Amino acid sequence: MTGPISKEEWEKVRRESMANLDQVIDSVGMPSVLLKYQANAIEPLESGTALLVVEKSRRVGLTWGMASYAVLRAGRIKAAGGMDVMYISYSQEMTREFIDACAMWARAFAQAAVALDEILFDDTDPAHPEETRQIQAFRIRLASGFEILALSSAPRTLRGKQGAVIIDEAAFVDNLKELLKAALAFLMWGGQVIVCSTHNGADNEFNVLVQDILHERRPGKHLRIDFDQALLDGLYQRICLVRGREWSPEGEAEWRQEIIDFYGDGADEELFCIPSMGSGAWLTTPLIEARMTIDPEDAPVIRIALPLDYLQRSKLERDHLFQIHLDTIKEALERLDENRQHAFGYDPARKADPAVMTLLSIDKMLNRRAVLTVEMRNVPFAEQKAIGKLILDNAPRLVGAAIDATGTGANLAEDLGRLFGLHTEETPGGLVWEIKLSQTWYNENFPPLRTAFEDGAIHLTRDAEHVVDLRLVKVIRGIPSIPPERVGEAGAKRHGDFAVALVLAYFASRMQWHEYAYQPAAIAKSRFEESSEGAWRNRSDDVEGGFRMASARRNRGIF
Known part of the structure; x- marks a missing residue:
């Protein structure tokens, strides 16, 4: 596709949606007229978010939803937060349709529109005023005294205005970088900037902005709405309602496939928010080695490889073999x-790959430092859980533990969550996060880790195999990912396992944790007193409400 959407397709979709609004409202009611993802994009703006950046699929109606917000914002008086709203996109057709959608929403909201007209907007370059050109614009003036102004290009005169600005299909506008400079000045006086777009390549300024926010180099709110998310939130059901069709799962599946087939090789970028780009290393070897500043004596990497017949040996022999590693x-x-906070990451494995646990400390300057890594091959899950329990029991001021729960780790994460509190929406004080690794999770959580590497805010143990793991992370279709291939010799292959454990630990170190239900103990115990009878033995009798008081006693730090 050479452009976001054809003129004919855009006009057809928008005209149908506007012509049938009354029918939609009658069917679903005004509170539900916006689909969930449309409402989710408006909610942070109503809550005061200054900069909102939205990666989106095509054909999901986000512009239509943004038109409703424009009317709500411009329709208020100044004391209630009202302000002018400016809309900018790459084509005149889109701006015309946006104004039509705003007029429709004004009617639905019973907002008084004083006038809807076309104007000529002067695009003046102060350095070359003789080159001033006039641009056709569309405007709605509301009874509140504010107006909605829609422009089809990026006029320099935006610098002289104030309010909220919506930059739609930002990846396709002319000179987005300069436009953003002008728009972000709105924030100084309480304005808002909303940047929405489908991707147009990984090197496009829109993707640069997205990555700046994900890497936390720029403050702002980020949302991602791909085609499947829109379908789950009812997009096709709404299309059926608007067009008078009967919805069915089979019909939706067929329609989805038709759309994907239409975009062909461009479906990932056009529909699933994956900017087109070749693959490459996520971190360079020099950058990785520059952050490996810690001697193994100061932050050990403990590698445990139990005999292949470990489970067939007697209990006494198993206890003896395992206790040696526990003591280490x-x-x-x-x-x-004891004065530093700590965060834990755990990538479970059993057969082909090593299971890896890593512990990071956090200093007062918020630098992360590796203090302990445990790698396990042929270690049964019960013994892995015992090692995790030992570490979580004795890590001072533990702020969180993130565990890969996508496969075999689900049971381990659940069991450790019973001991140390499972983090859920209902129990936000839990220490253990069950993480379902996915492309979306990688896309949101690998960038902050890379920023730590670039800023020198993370320090790791010197370890050649960890270099291999970190180098194995590749940028695939714009997203840091772990490719399927493994490296290393037979019987000792690796699959980026330390990189996964590290990003989990770094994620846990960034999550705010609050202590609750704390009760001081009458007599303090040493860190290993409770586990002296065998740290690896399962002890569920000391659990109360899924949260251990002994752990709370040590984990008083709040990050």
């Missing part, structure tokens, strides 16, 4: 700084 981990835990 205890020695490392005893050396941890």
Whole structure:
């Protein structure tokens, strides 16, 4: 596709949606007239978000939803937060349709529109006033005294205005970088900037803006609405309602496939918010090695490889073999700084890959530092859980633990969550996060870790195999990902396991944690007193309400 949408297709979709609004309102009611993803894009703006950036699929009606917000914002008096709203896109057809949608919403909201007209807007370059040109614009003036102004290009005169600005299909406008400079000046006086677009390549300024927010280099709110999310939120059902068709799962599946087939090789970018780009290394070797500043003696990497017939041996022999490794981990835990917060990441595995646990400390300057990594091959899940329990029990001021729960780790995450509190929306004080790894999760959480590498805010143990793991992370279709291939010799292959454990630990270190239900103990115990009878043995009797008081006693730090 060379443009976001054809003139004919755009006009057809918008005209149908506007012509049938009354029918939609009658069917679903005004509170539900916006689909969930449309309402989710408006909610942060109503809550005061200054900069909102939305990656979106084509043909999901977000512009239609934004028109409703424009009317709500411009229709208020100044004391209630009213302001002018400016809409900018790459084509005159889109701006005309936006104004028509605003007029429709004004009628639905019973807002008084004083006038709807076309004007000529002077695009003046102060350095070359003789080159001033006039641009056709569309305007609605509301009884509140504010107006909605829709422009089809990026006029420099935007610098002289104030209010909220919506930049639609931003990846396709002329000189987005300069336009953003002018628009972001609105924020100084309480304005808002909304940037929405389908992607147009990974090197486009729109994707640069998205990555700046995901990397936390620029403050702002980020949303992602792909085609499947829109369908789950009722897009096709709404299309059926508007067009008078009967909805069915089979019909929706067929329609979805037709749309994907229409876009062909461009479907990932056009529909699923994946900017087109070749693959490449996520981190360079020099950058990785520059952050490996810690000697293994100070932050050990403990590698455990149990015999292949471990489970067939007697209990006494198994206990003896395993206790040796527990003692080594205890020695490392005893050396941890009691004054620093800690965060834990765990990538479980059992057969082909090593299971990896890593512990980061957080200093007062918010630098993360590796303090302990445990790698396990042929270690049964019960023993892995015992090691995780030992670390979480004795990590000072633990602020969180993130565990890959996409496969075999689900049971381990659940069991550790029973001991240390499982983080859910209902129990936000839990320490253990069950993470379902996905492209979306990687896209949101690998960028902050890379920023830490670039800013020198993370320090790792010198370890050649960890370099391999971090180098294995590739940028695939614009998203940092773990490719399916494994590296290394037979029986000792790796699959980016340390990189996954590290991004999980870094995620846990960034999550705010609050203590609750704390009760001081009458007699303080040493860190290993409770586990002296065998740290790896399952002890559920000391659990109360899914949260251990002994753990709370040590984890008083709040980040």
